[in-house]
Amino acid sequence: MQDFTSESRRSSEIEMQQLTQSRSLHLLLIEDVSADAELVILELAAANINVTYDVAATSAECQQFLRETSYDAVLSDYRLPKLNGLQALQYLQQSSQDIPFILVTGSLGEEAAVECIKAGMTDYVLKERLFRLPLVLHRALAEFDLRQQQREAIAKIQRQAWRETIINRILQAMRGTLILDEVLQITANLLQESLQVSHCLIFRPDHNGKMRSSYISKLPSTLQQQQNDEFLGVYCGFYDFYQQHLAQGEQIAIERVDEDTHTEVRELAESYGILSMLITPLIYQNIYCGGISLYFLEHHGQWSEEVRSLVKVIADQCAIAIHQANLYQSAQKELMERQKIEAQLRHDAFHDALTGLPNRSLFLDRLNHAMHLSQRRSYVQAEALPAADFAVMFLDLDRFKLINDSLGHLAGDVLLQTVSERLVGCLRTGDTVARLGGDEFVMLLESINGVKDVIDVAQRIQERLKLPILINGQEIFVSTSIGIALNSSNYLSPEELLRDADTAMYRAKESGRDRYEVFTTVMHSEAFQKLRLENELRRAIERNEFILQYQPIVCLQSRKIIGLESLIRWQHPERGIIYPASFVPLAEDIGLIVMIDFWVLQEACRQMQIWQQLYPAAEQLTIHVNLSARQFNQYGLTEQINQILAQTNLRNANLKIEITESILLEKTSIANQILSELSDQNVRICIDDFGTGYSSLSYLHQFPIHTLKIDRSFISHLKMDSGDGEIVKAIIILGINLGLNVIAEGIETEEQLNFLKFHNCHAGQGHHLFSPLNADEVAKLLNNLLPDDADLFDPITIQCQSN
Numbered sequence: 001m002q003d004f005t006s007e008s009r010r011s012s013e014i015e016m017q018q019l020t021q022s023r024s025l026h027l028l029l030i031e032d033v034s035a036d037a038e039l040v041i042l043e044l045a046a047a048n049i050n051v052t053y054d055v056a057a058t059s060a061e062c063q064q065f066l067r068e069t070s071y072d073a074v075l076s077d078y079r080l081p082k083l084n085g086l087q088a089l090q091y092l093q094q095s096s097q098d099i100p101f102i103l104v105t106g107s108l109g110e111e112a113a114v115e116c117i118k119a120g121m122t123d124y125v126l127k128e129r130l131f132r133l134p135l136v137l138h139r140a141l142a143e144f145d146l147r148q149q150q151r152e153a154i155a156k157i158q159r160q161a162w163r164e165t166i167i168n169r170i171l172q173a174m175r176g177t178l179i180l181d182e183v184l185q186i187t188a189n190l191l192q193e194s195l196q197v198s199h200c201l202i203f204r205p206d207h208n209g210k211m212r213s214s215y216i217s218k219l220p221s222t223l224q225q226q227q228n229d230e231f232l233g234v235y236c237g238f239y240d241f242y243q244q245h246l247a248q249g250e251q252i253a254i255e256r257v258d259e260d261t262h263t264e265v266r267e268l269a270e271s272y273g274i275l276s277m278l279i280t281p282l283i284y285q286n287i288y289c290g291g292i293s294l295y296f297l298e299h300h301g302q303w304s305e306e307v308r309s310l311v312k313v314i315a316d317q318c319a320i321a322i323h324q325a326n327l328y329q330s331a332q333k334e335l336m337e338r339q340k341i342e343a344q345l346r347h348d349a350f351h352d353a354l355t356g357l358p359n360r361s362l363f364l365d366r367l368n369h370a371m372h373l374s375q376r377r378s379y380v381q382a383e384a385l386p387a388a389d390f391a392v393m394f395l396d397l398d399r400f401k402l403i404n405d406s407l408g409h410l411a412g413d414v415l416l417q418t419v420s421e422r423l424v425g426c427l428r429t430g431d432t433v434a435r436l437g438g439d440e441f442v443m444l445l446e447s448i449n450g451v452k453d454v455i456d457v458a459q460r461i462q463e464r465l466k467l468p469i470l471i472n473g474q475e476i477f478v479s480t481s482i483g484i485a486l487n488s489s490n491y492l493s494p495e496e497l498l499r500d501a502d503t504a505m506y507r508a509k510e511s512g513r514d515r516y517e518v519f520t521t522v523m524h525s526e527a528f529q530k531l532r533l534e535n536e537l538r539r540a541i542e543r544n545e546f547i548l549q550y551q552p553i554v555c556l557q558s559r560k561i562i563g564l565e566s567l568i569r570w571q572h573p574e575r576g577i578i579y580p581a582s583f584v585p586l587a588e589d590i591g592l593i594v595m596i597d598f599w600v601l602q603e604a605c606r607q608m609q610i611w612q613q614l615y616p617a618a619e620q621l622t623i624h625v626n627l628s629a630r631q632f633n634q635y636g637l638t639e640q641i642n643q644i645l646a647q648t649n650l651r652n653a654n655l656k657i658e659i660t661e662s663i664l665l666e667k668t669s670i671a672n673q674i675l676s677e678l679s680d681q682n683v684r685i686c687i688d689d690f691g692t693g694y695s696s697l698s699y700l701h702q703f704p705i706h707t708l709k710i711d712r713s714f715i716s717h718l719k720m721d722s723g724d725g726e727i728v729k730a731i732i733i734l735g736i737n738l739g740l741n742v743i744a745e746g747i748e749t750e751e752q753l754n755f756l757k758f759h760n761c762h763a764g765q766g767h768h769l770f771s772p773l774n775a776d777e778v779a780k781l782l783n784n785l786l787p788d789d790a791d792l793f794d795p796i797t798i799q800c801q802s803n
Contacts, residue, residue, distance in 0.1 A: 024050040025141075028065055030076035030088045031104075032057040039130060040075060040104060047134035058082045059091070066095040073137060078105035078112070078124075089119055098148070100140035104133065163310045166194040170314055180325035184215045187318055191294065192217035195307060198297040202282075202318070203236055204290040211239035211291065237268050238279060239291060246281040247288045251312065253278050253303040276301035280311045284319035292318065352435040354413055355420035363434035367392065367444055367494040374487060390446040391454045394483040394501035395423070395461070397439035398513040402666060403476060411471045415478065422464045426457060441480075442498065451486060451518060458482050458516040479514035481505055486518070503527040534590055537583055540570055541595060547571050548603055549772035552781070553624070553743060553765045556757045561785070563622035563656065565765060566604035567772050568596065584628075593628045598640065601625050605648040605655065607775055612654070617785035623650075626658045626688060632667045638677040645683075652682040656707065660688055664699045672703060679704035686743075691731060700738055708735045712746025715766070718755055725755065732761050 031037040037055055044051055054069065056062040057080060065071075074092055078085040085103050092101055103116060103124035113124065122140045125133045173186040184202050192200040200217040213234045241264060242252045254261060254277050257269045269277065276296040282289050292315050350362035358366070370390050397419065404412035416439065423433045423441060432444040445454055461480065468475040483505025491497045504519035506527075511517065540546060546568055553563040570578040587593040604623050611618040631637055645652055657678060664671050664687075675685050686707035691714055699705075714728050728744070735742035744756050747766030756764055773781065 024052070025072045025137075026070070027051050027053040028062075028069075028071045028074045029053050029055045030057070030062055030074065030080070030083065030085075031055060032077070032080045032082075036077070036104075036127065039127075040133065043130050043133050044137070049134055049137070059087060062088055062091050066091055066097060070097060071099055073100040073102065073141065075102050075104050075133075075137075078103050078108055078116075085116060085121070086119055089116070089121060093120060098144070100137070100144050102133075102136060102140060104130070163306060163313075166190065166310060167313055167317075169194075171317060174317065174321055180321060181215075183321050183325075184318060185218070187292075187314060188215045188217040191292070191311070191314065195294060195311075197294045197301070199293075199295045201236075201293045201295070202290065203239060203293065204322075211236050214290075236293070238265065238277070238293070241265055241268075242279065246279065246291060247283075249281055249283050251278065251280050251308055253308060255302055256300045273297050275299060276303075278303045278308065278311060280308075280315040282315050282319040282322060284316075284323040287323070289319060289322050291315075355417055355435050357420050357424075357441075358432060358434040360434065360436050363432060363436075363442055363444065364494045364498070366432050367497065370444060370446055371487070371491065371494060371497075375489075378489065389448050389450070389487055390444060391448055391451075391484060391486045392497050392501040393443040393445065393454065393458060393516075394485070394498070394505040395441040395443070395480045396505050396509065398479045398481055398509070400439035400478070403478070407471065407474070407476075411476075414471050415469060415476060418469050419465065419478065419480075422467075423461065426460045426464055428457070431457075442501070451484070454484050454486070454518075455516070458484065462514065462516075481508035481513050482516035483508055484516060484518045530586065533583065534586055536572070537570075537587060537590075537592060540572075541592065541599070545571050545573070546596070546599060547774075548600065548607065549774055550604075550607075550778050551765050551772040552770040552778075553622075553763050554769045555763050556744075556753065556761055561621065561770075561781070562763055563624060564608070564778065565624040565658075566600055566626075568600050588628060588630060591630070593630050594634060597625075597627055597631055598644070601627075601641065602644050602648070605644055605650045608654060609648045609650045611779065611782055612650075614779070615782040615785070618782050620654075622654055622656045622684070624656045624658050624686065629660070629663045629666065632663055632670055632674060637674055638681075641678065641683065642681065653684075656684040656686050658686045658688040658709070661690065661692075661699075664703055668699075675703050675705075679706075689745075691727065700734075700740070705740060707741040707743060709743045709745055710761075712766070715744050715746045715752055715756075716748065718752045728756070728761075729759050732756075732759050735762075736760065 029037050029040060031040070034055075041051065041053065054065050054071075056065050059082060062083065074088065076085050076088045085105070089101050092099070100122040101120065102122055104127060105124065106127045108116075108124055108126070116124065122143070123136045125136050170187050170190050173190065174183045177183060177186075188200040188202050191197070201213045202215040203211040204214040206212050213232055213236060216232055238252070239246060241262070242250075245252060254265070254269075257266055257275055257277075259266075261269070269275075272295075274295045274297060276299075278294040278301075280292045282291055292311060294311065350359055350365075351357065352359045374390065400412070400415075403415060416435075420433070420435060420441070423443070427433055427443070428445070430446050434442050434444075436442055443457070445457060448454060461482065465478055465480055468477055470476075483501045483503065485497050485501035485504060487497065500519040500523070503523050504517045507523055508515050508517040517523075547570075549567045549569055550564040551567060552561045553565060554560065555562050568580055568584075570583055572578050584593065584596075587596055604625050608618070608621070608623040611621075634640075641655075641657075645655065659671075659675075679685060684706040685704060686709055687705055688709050689711040690708045692711045708731065710728060710731050714731075718725055718728060732742050741762050744752075744761050744764040745766065747753050747756065747764045747768045749768055752766075753764070753768060
């Protein structure tokens with residue numbers, strides 16, 4: 001028995017030696033006999049266990065020590081005068097300390113031992129076998145350490161599960177919506193619910209970079225919700241104070257707002273009733289985009305590492321959600337901008353930039369649709385279907401170029417915009433108006449019952465355009481020429497219908513403007529002939545098909561020739577001689593008149609110089625050459641005339657330029673400059689067709705004019721007692737009083753000649769005097785004139801000798 005005891009003691013000493021190497025123990029001894037307490041301490045010391053201890057002998061002492069001091073174990077006697085072991089065990093269990101409880105007693109029955117074990121006693125040692133105490137204490141401590149580790153492991157697993165549960169709930173909620181507002185609101189709600197905080201607020205920067213509460217956790221309580229709503233949009237000073245820390249990703253945890261808290265933070269927290277708070281920044285890719293704030297208002301909180309880590313993970317997920325939302329919004333904005341640009345490009349591709357009306361492409365598309373619809377209805381031939389007739393109106397503003405040139409392009413743009421608005425106001429439901437360009441507009445009138453519907457619209461347009469348009473304080477009056485083309489089965493393409501409406505519009509212009517014309521097949525034939533004539537006219541210049549004839553101008557008193565007017569003729573290879581009235585207007589329209597005018601001027605001057613070299617009677621004759629208004633748009637007109645005179649060696653005094661009245665009024669400034677330059681160089685100016693235009697007396701003084709030519713329309717009806725006779729007399733008297741020479745055109749009868757002579761008209765021309773002559777015929781005429789006949793006329797003053 002003694003050998004077994006010695007061996008056990010040695011084994012116990014080995015184990016206890018390992019225990020003493022790890023730590024020093026603080027024990028509570030519940031013992032009323034001091035000698036027994038000392039034996040316990042000595043036994044532990046013998047086992048090299050370093051201990052400190054307190055001794056309690058009464059219930060009060062036991063409870064006080066357990067309440068105020070932490071211990072590693074309790075060693076208690078079973079029977080004390082004022083306390084027993086079971087009571088001591090209950091006091092330990094009632095305290096917050098979870099440590100071994102070992103009975104060290106003199107005797108303990110089996111029933112008492114079982115009762116103590118059931119009550120929670122760790123172990124017991126009899127005082128007679130006190131050598132076992134170190135080993136029992138060691139084992140109890142080891143068991144409790146293991147149990148504590150297990151509890152901590154379980155608690156850690158539970159905390160991890162709790163954390164994962166919260167994270168999964170929030171992530172699941174995030175996956176349930178792509179709307180950032182919903183994601184962040186759900187996050188605030190779940191954080192408050194899971195962490196049992198008073199408030200969870202998520203702050204986002206406003207447009208000034210100030211952090212404001214954007215999302216507040218919402219509780220079912222109506223009162224609580226009203227309180228929460230008061231915080232929405234509130235600016236938070238905490239974020240300014242901790243700006244640098246938060247921007248670097250640091251969490252701000254304040255478990256207790258008290259005197260140790262910074263004054264500014266404490267005062268701000270007290271103003272909201274905050275006792276504890278945790279602020280976690282929202283940062284993604286080093287971009288600081290807000291924060292999550294958790295507050296306790298009722299009590300102080302403890303922000304454990306698990307809580308802080310949990311909130312940090314949630315904050316990272318929120319930052320990612322914000323970043324993705326920003327990317328999505330940026331992509332959406334870019335997509336919307338792109339769609340807006342594409343829509344604008346599509347609109348611009350089919351609309352006029354100035355007026356906003358459909359352009360040619362869109363109009364032709366709608367016209368094509370109307371044609372297909374009409375063809376489909378004609379194929380169906382169902383009586384229930386109404387007629388799908390439609391018409392195209394082609395509108396061109398009259399004299400728009402004059403308005404544009406006189407008032408400027410900006411005023412012209414305003415005029416076009418106003419006209420387009422008025423045209424839109426004249427539309428019926430389903431009709432289309434478009435601008436083709438310049439001052440040209442077209443209208444598609446669908447579902448018409450006949451030409452009357454179209455004419456009604458045309459007349460309505462004319463009435464609306466009669467109203468003055470105020471531009472820069474000036475009233476502008478504008479009219480339009482309208483061409484109408486009705487749909488028929490003969491049309492195969494929209495362009496054909498538009499072409500015929502254009503043709504009818506030109507007929508309206510030729511007929512006097514401010515009117516409408518309905519297209520007919522005759523117009524198409526005429527337009528075709530006009531196009532053919534245009535092509536042939538272009539080739540005529542290349543092929544030298546033009547010739548000049550010359551009509552003598554005669555002094556009415558002496559019946560002597562004083563000059564020649566050059567008259568162009570087109571010697572067509574198939575149609576023979578074509579007179580100017582048939583091709584000059586076309587040449588003006590297509591821009592060939594300038595080239596033709598210079599050819600006439602060159603040829604007339606050349607021919608006159610030849611005659612002057614061959615015939616002395618031609619020395620004092622003048623050659624009259626007509627210039628169109630287009631010439632006055634050309635740069636260097638005076639220089640070109642001088643160059644031709646130099647090339648042909650013709651004296652300036654032998655050339656007289658004929659222009660119409662419209663040139664003087666429409667191109668006042670440039671005309672005055674050019675005519676003054678020509679007059680200074682001794683080239684004379686003649687007003688052709690005087691009396692048919694504006695017949696303004698002011699320009700007779702303003703411009704350097706030398707001669708008036710009375711238009712043939714007045715001469716053809718001339719009688720001694722006619723109204724035209726009074727007009728002719730007035731023109732002659734006006735010219736004489738102003739010191740101007742007066743020439744009458746179109747003298748066809750002796751009666752007309754006598755009238756003009758009687759009223760002292762200086763000169764005249766016409767078939768009664770001389771028909772237009774070829775160059776050879778003029779040469780024969782000049783050859784028959786005596787040299788002395790030329791002295792009767794001064795080309796500068798035209799003073800004719802009377803018989």
